[in-house]
Every structure is written in C-alpha cells, then in structure tokens.
Amino acid sequence: MDEPIIRMAGVHKWFGAFHVLKNINLTVRRGERIVICGPSGSGKSTLIRCLNRLEEHQRGRIEIDGTELTGNLRRIDAVRSEVGMVFQHFNLFPHLTVLENCVLAQVRVRKRPRGEADAVARTYLERVRIMDQIDKYPGQLSGGQRQRVAIARSLCMTPKIMLFDEPTSALDPEMVKEVLDVMIGLADDGMTMLCVTHEMGFARSVADRVIFMDEGEIVEENEPDAFFAAPQSERTRLFLGQILRPTAPPL
Amino acid sequence: MSQSAKLGAIIRPPPTRSGPLGWVRANLFGSWADALLTLLILWGLAELIPPLVRWALINATFTAADSRLCRLADGACWAFIHEKYRLILFGTYPYDQQWRPLLAVVIITVLFALSCNRRIWARWLIPLWLGGGLLVALLMWGGVFGLDYVENRLWGGLPLTLILAVTGLVVAFPAAVLLALGRRSELPVVRVLCAGYIELIRGVPLVSLLFMAAVMLPLALPSGMTIDKLLRAQIAFILFAAAYLAEVVRGGLQAIPKGQHEAADALGLTYWQKMGAVILPQALAVAIPPIVNTFIAFFKDTSLVIIIGLFDLLSTAKSAIADPAWHGFYRESYLFVAILYWAFCFFMSRYSQWLEQSLKRDHRN
Ligand SMILES: Nc1ncnc2c1ncn2[C@@H]1O[C@H](COP(=O)(O)OP(=O)(O)OP(=O)(O)O)[C@@H](O)[C@H]1O
Ligand SMILES: [Mg+2]
Numbered sequence: 233m234d235e236p237i238i239r240m241a242g243v244h245k246w247f248g249a250f251h252v253l254k255n256i257n258l259t260v261r262r263g264e265r266i267v268i269c270g271p272s273g274s275g276k277s278t279l280i281r282c283l284n285r286l287e288e289h290q291r292g293r294i295e296i297d298g299t300e301l302t303g304n305l306r307r308i309d310a311v312r313s314e315v316g317m318v319f320q321h322f323n324l325f326p327h328l329t330v331l332e333n334c335v336l337a338q339v340r341v342r343k344r345p346r347g348e349a350d351a352v353a354r355t356y357l358e359r360v361r362i363m364d365q366i367d368k369y370p371g372q373l374s375g376g377q378r379q380r381v382a383i384a385r386s387l388c389m390t391p392k393i394m395l396f397d398e399p400t401s402a403l404d405p406e407m408v409k410e411v412l413d414v415m416i417g418l419a420d421d422g423m424t425m426l427c428v429t430h431e432m433g434f435a436r437s438v439a440d441r442v443i444f445m446d447e448g449e450i451v452e453e454n455e456p457d458a459f460f461a462a463p464q465s466e467r468t469r470l471f472l473g474q475i476l477r478p479t480a481p482p483l
Numbered sequence: 484m485s486q487s488a489k490l491g492a493i494i495r496p497p498p499t500r501s502g503p504l505g506w507v508r509a510n511l512f513g514s515w516a517d518a519l520l521t522l523l524i525l526w527g528l529a530e531l532i533p534p535l536v537r538w539a540l541i542n543a544t545f546t547a548a549d550s551r552l553c554r555l556a557d558g559a560c561w562a563f564i565h566e567k568y569r570l571i572l573f574g575t576y577p578y579d580q581q582w583r584p585l586l587a588v589v590i591i592t593v594l595f596a597l598s599c600n601r602r603i604w605a606r607w608l609i610p611l612w613l614g615g616g617l618l619v620a621l622l623m624w625g626g627v628f629g630l631d632y633v634e635n636r637l638w639g640g641l642p643l644t645l646i647l648a649v650t651g652l653v654v655a656f657p658a659a660v661l662l663a664l665g666r667r668s669e670l671p672v673v674r675v676l677c678a679g680y681i682e683l684i685r686g687v688p689l690v691s692l693l694f695m696a697a698v699m700l701p702l703a704l705p706s707g708m709t710i711d712k713l714l715r716a717q718i719a720f721i722l723f724a725a726a727y728l729a730e731v732v733r734g735g736l737q738a739i740p741k742g743q744h745e746a747a748d749a750l751g752l753t754y755w756q757k758m759g760a761v762i763l764p765q766a767l768a769v770a771i772p773p774i775v776n777t778f779i780a781f782f783k784d785t786s787l788v789i790i791i792g793l794f795d796l797l798s799t800a801k802s803a804i805a806d807p808a809w810h811g812f813y814r815e816s817y818l819f820v821a822i823l824y825w826a827f828c829f830f831m832s833r834y835s836q837w838l839e840q841s842l843k844r845d846h847r848n
Contacts, residue, residue: 313751323746327764337750
C-alpha cells in the first residue's frame with residue numbers, strides 16, 4: 233500500500249519544438265483511482281500514454297511498479313503487459329472475434345495455454361456482460377459493447393494498472409452508462425486506475441484524486457469534493473464553469 | 484435486419500416491373516443513350532460472331548494427316564494443334580517422358596485448388612507447397628527412383644511457365660512483405676536499404692533485368708563457376724516481383740489505422756507478434772486485389788524469358804509454327820496458348836474476388 237506503483241518525477245516532453253508536458257510530478261499509490269481532466273490539447277492523453285511508452289518522454293523519470301521506463305524494448309514490453317489501456321476509439325482488432333481479441337495477447341505475451349486463456353477471457357467477458365456475443369466480430373457490435381470488450385481485453389492480461397483515455401467520449405449518450413458501470417465495478421475491486429474523462433459524476437463518486445491539467449502542466453490536484461467545491465486556481469474555476477454547464481441554452 | 488423486415492410489412496417497396504421484358508426495358512433501353520449503345524453493340528456482335536463461328540467451327544479442319552487438307556479449307560486448322568500440342572505444352576522435354584511434366588502441371592494445379600480452402604492455411608499451406616515443390620522438382624529433373632535425368636535446358640512450355648511464375652511468386656512474396664515492413668521501419672539504415680532496393684528495381688524494365696541476369700551475372704561470378712540459365716531467369720524474376728509486391732503490401736500497411744498499432748503495443752505484443760497477428764492479416768486482406776493484379780501481370784510477364792532463349796509456353800507456340808510442314812498456322816497456335824494463359828489468369832482473378840468477399844463477410848463493419 234505504501235510503495236507507489238507509478239512515480240513520475242520532473243517529466244518533460246516535446247513534440248518537435250512544442251512543449252507538451254512541463255515538469256510533471258505525480259505519484260500514484262496501489263489501488264488509487266485518479267481522474268485527469270483539462271481542456272483539449274492540455275496534454276492529458278500524452279501524459280497517460282507516457283506511462284506505457286506509447287509516447288516517449290525526453291526528460292525526467294518514470295517508474296512503473298519499480299521498473300524505470302527507458303529505451304530498453306524488453307522492459308517496455310514487460311511494463312506494457314502490466315498496464316492495460318482503453319482507448320477512445322476502442323481499437324479492437326476487426327479481423328478477430330470478440331473471444332480471439334481477448335485471447336491473443338494472453339497466449340502470445342503471457343504464454344498461457346489456449347484453454348486457460350479461453351477460460352480467463354470468458355470470465356472477463358462475463359463480467360462486462362458480453363458473453364452472448366463472443367463469436368461475433370467487433371464490426372457487428374454497438375459502440376458501448378465494443379468498449380466493454382476493449383476493457384475485457386485489457387483485463388484478461390490481469391494488469392496492475394488500467395489507463396483510460398476518454399473511454400466514453402466516442403459513445404452515444406445512452407451507451408455511456410453501461411461503460412461507466414463497468415469502470416465503477418473495476419474501481420470497487422481495488423484496481424489502480426488513471427482515467428482521462430470529462431464525466432464529472434464518475435469523478436465525484438469514484439476518484440480518490442482529481443488532477444486538472446492545462447497547457448502541459450498539472451495545475452491543481454485534490455480530492456474530488458474539495459476539487460469541485462473549492463477550486464484553487466482561476467483556470468480550474470473557468471474550466472469547471474464550462475464543463476459543469478456545458479449546454480448553455482442557445483440565444 | 485429485423486427492423487427493415489418490420490418496416491417492410493407496413494410500407495411495401497414500389498412494385499418493380501418484372502419478367503424478361505421488364506428487365507430488357509429497364510437495363511438495355513432505359514434511356515435514349517442506352518438504347519443507342521445497345522443497338523450499336525448488337526450490330527457489332529452480329530458482324531463479328533458469324534465469321535468467327537464459320538472460321539473456328541464450320542469451316543475448320545479437325546483431323547488431317549498433314550497440312551494440305553488444312554490449306555484447302557478456309558477455316559481454322561485444329562489438326563495443327565492436334566499435331567503439335569505436345570510440343571507446345573512440353574517443349575523439347577523427351578517425348579516418351581512427357582507424362583512427368585504433365586504430372587507436374589497437375590500437381591501445381593491441385594496445389595492451387597487446395598490453397599483455396601482458407602481453413603488449411605494456418606497449418607498446411609507451407610508444408611503443402613514445400614512438398615509439392617519437391618515433388619515437381621523430382622519429376623522434372625528425375626535422376627532418382629529410376630527416372631532418367633532430364634537437364635532443365637530441355638524443359639519448356641506450360642510447366643516451365645508455371646514453375647517460373649509459381650516459384651517466383653512463392654519466394655518473392657515473403658521477401659516483399661519483409662521489404663515493405665523494412666521500408667516503414669524505424670531504423671534508418673533498414674529503411675534506406677529497402678527503399679533503395681525497391682526504387683532501383685522499379686526503375687528498370689524487366690527485360691533489361693533479364694538481360695542483365697543472362698549476360699552480366701556470369702561476369703560477376705568467379706571464372707569457372709556458372710549459374711544455369713533457368714536459375715538466372717528465376718532470380719531476375721524474384722528480384723523484380725519482390726519490389727513490385729513490396730509496394731503493394733506497403734499500400735495495405737498504410738491503410739491500417741494507427742490505433743491498431745497502439746492497441747497491440749499497449750497489450751505488450753512484440754514487433755513481430757504485432758505484425759504477424761494484428762497488422763499483416765489486415766493489411767494483406769486490404770491489398771488482395773492489387774496483389775492478385777500483380778500476380779496476374781507477373782504470370783504473363785514470364786513470357787519475356789523468350790528473349791534469353793528459354794522455352795516457355797509462348798516460345799514453344801512460336802517454335803511449333805516454325806516447322807516447315809505446318810508453316811503458317813500462327814492463329815491457331817497463339818489462340819491455343821492464349822486460352823491456356825487466360826484460364827490460369829481468370830482462375831486467379833475469380834479466386835481473389837471470392838477471397839475478398841469471404842473476408843469481408845467475416846468482419847463486416
Ligand atoms: N504526435 C504528435 N505530434 C505533434 N503534436 C502532437 C502529437 N500528439 C499530440 N500533439 C499535440 O500535443 C498537444 C497535447 O495533446 P494531447 O492529445 O495530449 O491533448 P489532450 O489533453 O488529450 O486533448 P484532448 O482532450 O483533445 O484529447 C496538442 O496540442 C496536440 O496537438
Ligand atoms: Mg486526448
């Protein structure tokens with residue numbers, strides 16, 4: 233409980249000359265649930281993508297469960313197999329069935345025998361309530377179903393950390409809840425989670441900490457109650473004002 | 484599905500004019516332009532078909548001991564094909580041994596047919612072709628199991644064309660995949676080498692590549708060492724086909740969204756696992772039509788080996804009409820090989836359409 237599972241210290245990243253992440257310091261304890269929010273382009277996706285090295289940071293230090301992320305490819309693959317990621321656009325493998333999507337990495341990366349991998353996949357697909365669709369292809373599912381399969385696919389690797397990058401923002405409103413319910417269930421089970429999301433209801437009820445980013449910096453972080461009730465910085469107040477009243481009535 | 488069925492019960496689609504007459508009116512005489520085009524084409528067919536039928540069937544000579552009968556009639560001389568088909572099909576392969584190349588052709592055709600079954604791909608495709616290839620080599624060369632040894636200088640006709648094309652494609656295809664991956668590699672040296680190779684080969688016509696293989700390759704070798712002419716042509720073909728196929732495969736790779744790479748990476752798959760299980764299956768499926776297109780073009784391009792003196796199907800057809808006794812029946816000879824070429828190409832084309840459809844049906848979006 234005491235040893236942090238994620239440690240980011242003085243992390244900087246540039247895209248060319250553009251400074252995307254500026255001196256990021258963040259530690260996450262085991263089992264902690266963190267929601268990251270902030271305006272578009274503030275570097276939220278880049279931040280969590282650095283944690284499984286889909287993006288490379290250029291300065292500072294990132295440690296995942298005691299392993300430092302460097303250019304070492306084997307270490308990167310090892311870290312990636314411990315860190316699950318759920319994408320905004322699901323990124324399921326369209327040429328594989330739902331079951332095969334969930335089995336592939338278990339067999340190739342975890343080296344589980346096919347039978348065992350199958351059983352694990354079924355367990356998690358059951359959990360996200362997709363069992364009756366396991367032989368379909370992703371193209372035959374709805375958005376909400378696809379995202380639930382994507383979550384199950386990550387969980388099959390029994391990761392220590394789950395990263396979510398706006399998992400509900402590509403979904404039709406009526407499907408948001410089914411995905412959030414799965415995420416809440418995960419949180420209840422004690423999974424370490426980092427979620428980039430603008431679902432403030434989810435943040436309020438699940439998060440241990442809310443992090444607000446703007447222009448590549450962590451501007452503010454606090455427990456959800458304090459964060460929403462008494463934002464410290466002007467930028468946070470402005471952002472919350474927009475996000476909590478997103479649909480101003482048209483004139 | 485069920486939704487549209489439900490709707491259909493309430494609102495029926497407008498009635499369509501059915502029956503053959505309705506079809507003709509809708510499809511052939513839908514507008515003035517259509518009608519004009521239809522009439523034009525009908526007239527063209529009426530002009531073309533009867534003389535063709537007269538030549539190919541009515542006035543044709545089907546059996547004749549020599550060419551005199553043929554020369555009296557003014558139709559096709561199929562007796563010529565009857566006389567020469569073994570020369571055209573098998574070239575100068577020893578006459579009494581020609582069951583061997585025939586069997587080789589049958590084996591290759593059967594291998595093609597078996598490969599159509601997608602279920603055997605994962606396990607059997609490679610052993611099947613390796614075994615088949617070995618058998619074909621054994622039959623063609625012989626020298627063991629009581630088969631007379633036949634130099635490949637004597638090979639010719641259809642088996643030569645098939646062997647050149649099939650070996651070329653089978654070797655070039657994996658090479659092409661590696662080249663395509665290399666061209667998109669993150670390692671600059673690999674990238675530059677692959678791109679350089681592809682651009683070099685694509686900038687040179689196949690004919691000159693064949694000449695180079697025939698004339699320049701021996702110069703590059705240490706004196707005393709020689710490479711067989713057939714092998715040289717085969718190497719030139721592989722080099723050529725690999726470069727073209729690589730570009731086609733690269734097109735397929737480019738069509739795969741970045742998210743697929745990221746999802747595979749995020750699961751901890753290594754580069755080769757990602758490519759083998761996630762990216763290539765999708766990229767190659769996308770690239771089926773242009774790949775088959777390249778296959779077909781390449782199959783026909785094997786006829787260019789005539790310029791370095793190999794006896795492929797087209798060369799044997801040509802040598803059949805060189806016989807003074809049967810001089811001049813070039814129409815029949817070329818028509819015969821055209822039909823053979825067409826049969827193989829048509830098969831490939833239909834197969835690719837079927838494959839494309841069946842892959843699409845599987846994971847329709
Ligand atoms: N591969 C890239 N190359 C160059 N610039 C990039 C790249 N990826 C992101 N950026 C830029 O970096 C900035 C941060 O991007 P990021 O995707 O992290 O933002 P975000 O906070 O996730 O925004 P959003 O809410 O729109 O997803 C943006 O200005 C973006 O244009
Ligand atoms: Mg983002």
